[in-house]
Amino acid sequence: MSTYIAPIRDMQFVLNEVAGLEEICGLPGNEECSVDLVESILDEAAKFATGVLDPINKVGDRTGHVCKDGVVTTAPGFKEAYQLFVETGWNAMPFSPEFGGQGLPALVSMAVNEMWKGANMAFGLCPMLTGGAIEAIAHHASDELKQKYLPKMVEGTWTGTMNLTEPNAGSDLAAISSKAKAVGDGTYLVSGTKIFITWGEHDVAENIIHLVLARLPDAPPGLKGISLFLVPKFLVNDDGSLGKRNDLICASIEHKLGIHGSPTAVMSYGENEGAVGYLIGEENKGIGYMFTMMNHARVNVGLEGVGIAERAYQHALWYARERVQGKIIGDTSSDKKTILHHPDVRRMLMDIKSRTEAMRTLAYYAAANIDKAHAGDAAAQARVDLLTPVVKGWSTEQGVELSSTALQVFGGVGFVEETGAAQYYRDSRITTIYEGTTAIQANDLVGRKLAREKVPGAAMKALLAEMTATAQELEGKAELAGIAANLKNGIKALSTAAEWILATYEANPQAVHAGSVPFLKLTGIVVGGWLMAKSAAIAVQHLADGSSDDFYKAKLATATYFAAHQLPFAAAYAAEITGGSDSVFGLAETLF
C-alpha cells in the first residue's frame, strides 16, 4: 500500500507561477498572507494529511460507522483525527479573523483542501460541510446568530450541515415540503424529513449546526417560498454552553457505494414538539442564500475530483514501480522490468498525471479569481461564474474516469478490495452527483453562464479571446508549436459550439441542453489545455534561462501529452453538440 504524499512541488508551481499567489497576497485583506507563509502552511498540511488522515482512510472504508438508535459512532480513529484537526487550527484556516479564523485566501485553501480530499475524502467532507454552513451564516444571518454560532464552528468544536434534499425534492428544490412555523418569540418550529445529509450525525464534535430549508405556512409555492433555518442538535444557552437536545434525530444512515467513512444521514426534524430553529436572513429567501454558498461548495467538490485522481495516481504509480511482469515490447535486453515500462501502463499513468495537473491548475486558477472577485474585480467574478460548473462537472467526471484507469493499472489485484484501488474508484463515484449532478452543472453553464448571461456569451468570448492570444504567442516557439496547434484546434471547436449555442438557445433551448454535458466536457478540455499550455510556456522559459530543475521538463512533457491526447477530443464534442441534438430526441418516449 502506498502512502499519500502531497504533490507540493506541483501545487507550488500552480500557486506561484500560474495562479499568481503573490498578487493574491497583495489584495486588501490578505496582508497576513505571503508566499513564504504559504510554503510553510503547505508543509504542515502535508504532514497532517500523510500522518493523520491517510492512515485512517482505509479503516473508514472498511469499518464505516455504526448507527444505533439515532447515535452514530464513526470509524476508529476518526474522532481523534478530527479533534487533532481542530486543535491544530486547520478548521479555522479559511475563515474570517472576525470569528477566529486565519482569513487565508481561497487560493491557499484550495491547495490545503486538496490534501484533505486526496488523503481521506470521507473525512474531508466534514470540514467542507461546516465551511459551507459558516459561509451561509456569515453572509446572511443576524449578528446575534453569527456571534453565537460562528466562533465555535470556525474553530471546529461544532460542525455544520446543509439540509436541502428530501425524498421528493432532489435536483428540484422547488418541491421542498419541510415546514416551519413561527412560535412568536422570534424562534420557529421546524419539521420534516431530509435525506442525504452528509455528516448529519456523528460523534466527532459536541454539537452539529444544521442549516435546513423549509416552508413557512403562508409561503408562496416553488423556489420563492423557501426559507433557511439554523437548527442546532443541542440548543445553545446564552452563555454559549449547550442546553437541551433539540427535537431532531438521525433516522438512519445510508449504505453507500463509497465514502463509507462519511455518515450520510436521513434526518428527521420535529417528530415530537418540533425542532427549534432560527431564521437566517429574511423569510422566503433561503434558496438564494443556499446558492451563495453552493458555488463555493461546487468548486470544492470539483477539487475532490483532483484530490482523488492524484491519490489514485500515486497508488497506481507505486504499484507500477513495484510490479515486475512480462517482457517489454521493443526491449532487447533480457532484464525483467517493472510494468511502468509497458507502453500502455506508461500511457495510463501519463494520462492520469497530465489530466490531474490540468484539473488542479483549473481549480486553483478559479480560486485565484474568487479572491480577485472578493476584492471587487468584476472580470474575475465573471470568470468564476463561468468556470465554477466546469471545475465541478469536468473535474469530477475526470476523477471517476481516472480512478478507473488507476484501478486498471493493477490488473486483477485492482478488483480485490484489499488493494485499495477499488476504494478510490467507489469514493469518486459520488462526486458527479452531489452538490448538483453533472447535468445540473452543464445546464447552468449553457444557460445562465452563456446563453442567458446579461450580455449573452460575454464571459465565454472574453475567455476565448484570452486563450487565442496565448495560442498565438506560443506558436512561434519551437518547443511549443505542437501544443499551440492542438490548442488552436480546441479553441476553434469550443468557439464553434458556443456560437451554435448562442444562435440556437432562444428558439430551441432543448436542443442546446441535449448537448450541455458534451459542452461542459469540451470547455474543460480546452480551458485545461490552455492552462497546461501556459504552464508549458513558463517551464520552457525556465529551461531557456538555464534552470536544471527537472520539474520543468516534466511539466513540458505532461502539457505536451495533454495537448496531443486530450485536445483532439474537443472537435468530437463540438460535432456531437452541433450535429447531434436532433438525434437525442429521435426516439419516441414509448420506444425506449
Add this chain to the structure above:
Amino acid sequence: MSTYIAPIRDMQFVLNEVAGLEEICGLPGNEECSVDLVESILDEAAKFATGVLDPINKVGDRTGHVCKDGVVTTAPGFKEAYQLFVETGWNAMPFSPEFGGQGLPALVSMAVNEMWKGANMAFGLCPMLTGGAIEAIAHHASDELKQKYLPKMVEGTWTGTMNLTEPNAGSDLAAISSKAKAVGDGTYLVSGTKIFITWGEHDVAENIIHLVLARLPDAPPGLKGISLFLVPKFLVNDDGSLGKRNDLICASIEHKLGIHGSPTAVMSYGENEGAVGYLIGEENKGIGYMFTMMNHARVNVGLEGVGIAERAYQHALWYARERVQGKIIGDTSSDKKTILHHPDVRRMLMDIKSRTEAMRTLAYYAAANIDKAHAGDAAAQARVDLLTPVVKGWSTEQGVELSSTALQVFGGVGFVEETGAAQYYRDSRITTIYEGTTAIQANDLVGRKLAREKVPGAAMKALLAEMTATAQELEGKAELAGIAANLKNGIKALSTAAEWILATYEANPQAVHAGSVPFLKLTGIVVGGWLMAKSAAIAVQHLADGSSDDFYKAKLATATYFAAHQLPFAAAYAAEITGGSDSVFGLAETLF
C-alpha cells in the same frame, strides 16, 4: 427495482437480419437448427433469465458466499438455480452432441448467453468457465479423458475451471511456476498455488474439473515449457462414480469489488502427497491449448459488456419512467413530468441504448463468423481473429462506462447500494481485466492481428473495403446520408491510423503499442458504427416497404444517434495514435 427482460426483439433482428441466422443454420452440422427453433429457445431462455437468475442477482451481491475450511457455501438460491439450469438442459446447449450437447451454433449461444450475463453475471460465469474447460478438453485431450469427463461436464453435473494465474504470473504466463511430475503410471502429481480461480470452489455441483497450467521437471523455460493438466476435485473411478478427494483445496476466497455471487478462489494444489492430474494433449503445449479456448472465452467476456450494459439500461429506464422531478427545459405546460423528459436524461439513455445495440450487433456478427469459420470459411476466420480483441476490449470498456452512465440517471439514490445501480457498476469493472486486460487485447490487435499478420494488414484492409462499400451504398439514400457521412469520416480515421501502424511497427513497435488501446476503441467505434449503419439501412428498407413496425423506426433513431455521437470520436482517437506516441514516453521514468 426493475426486472430483467431479455431484449428479444433486438436479438432477433440482429440474428436474422444482420448476422444471417438462416445461413448459419444451413451450414453443415447445424441441420438441427432453424429460425423457428431459435425463436422458441430464446423465449424459454428469457423465461429462465427473468424467472430464475434475475431474482437471485441481488442476494448474490449482498450475501455473497461463505468460505470455511476450504468449503464454499454459495449465496442463497444459487445452488437450486444451478441445478435447474442443468436439469432444463441449458448447460448442454452449445456443445457437441457426441458428448450429450445440443450442438447449437455459436451465434445462438451468443444470444442465450447474453441473457445469463444480463440477468446474473456472477452466475453466468460458472457455465462460461465450464464451457471453456470443455472446449480445451474436447479439442486436445485423449479420447479416454473425453469419454470420462465430457458427458458430465456438458450436462453440467460437474463444472470446470481454468487455472492460469499465479501470484507472480498474471498477464505474463511465461512466469508460471506450478509444478507437475510424472508418476510413471500415466498420471502426474501437480503442486502449486493458483489465484483468481473463478468458481474454483463451490457447492452447486458434485465435482469440479480444474484445468491447470504447470511445468514438468525437464521443461524449457518460458511459454514453451508449460503443460496443461486435468485435475479433478474428486478423482473419478472407472465406472464414472466419484472416488477419493484429490489433494487440492480452496485456500481462501477473494473479497472483491463486484461479482460477489461468483466465488473467486485461491487454489492450493498438492500441499500433501500431490494432486493427481492427467496430461491434456502433449507435454509443453499447454499455452497453445489454452489460447484455442481463450479466444472463445474472450468473445464471451465481451458479451458480458453487452449484457451488463443492457441490464443497467433497463434499470435506469425503469427509474426514468417512474421518477418525477423538476421542470422540463422548454416545456410550456405546467404538468409534472418524469425525468425521461429531461434532455440530459434522454441523452444518457439514448447513449446507453445505441451503444449497447452496436456492441450486441458486433458480438453476434463475430459469432456468426465463428460458425462460418468452423465450416471452413477462411475469410470468416480472419474476420474473427481480427475482431475478437475488439469484441472483448471495446465492449467491456463500454460496459463499464455505460453502467456508470446508468447509475448517473438515478442521481443520489444511484450511490445508495439498495437501488442496485451500484451493483452493475461494480460487477462490470472486472470485465476489462480478466481474460486478458484491455491492453492485452489491444496489443493483440495491433500486433498479431494487424502489423504481424501473415500479410500485414490484410484482414483490416478487407474489413475497411467492405465498410467503405456500405458507406457508399448508403450515401445515396436521403434518410441515411447523415449516417453515411459520419461513417465515411470514421472509416477514414481508422484507415489512417491502421496505415500509420503498418508503416511504424517494424521500426518502432513501442510507438504503436503506446496507441494500442486508443486504436482498439477506434476500431470498435467504426465497426460498431458500420454495423449500426447496415442495421439502419435494413430498417429503412422495411419502412419503405410499408412496415409499420415501430422497431424499425427505433433502430433508425439509435443508429442515427450512434453516428452523430460516437463516430466523431474516431478522428480524435486517430489523432491520439498518429500524433501522440512520442508524448507517452516524454517523461523520464524517474519523473513520474
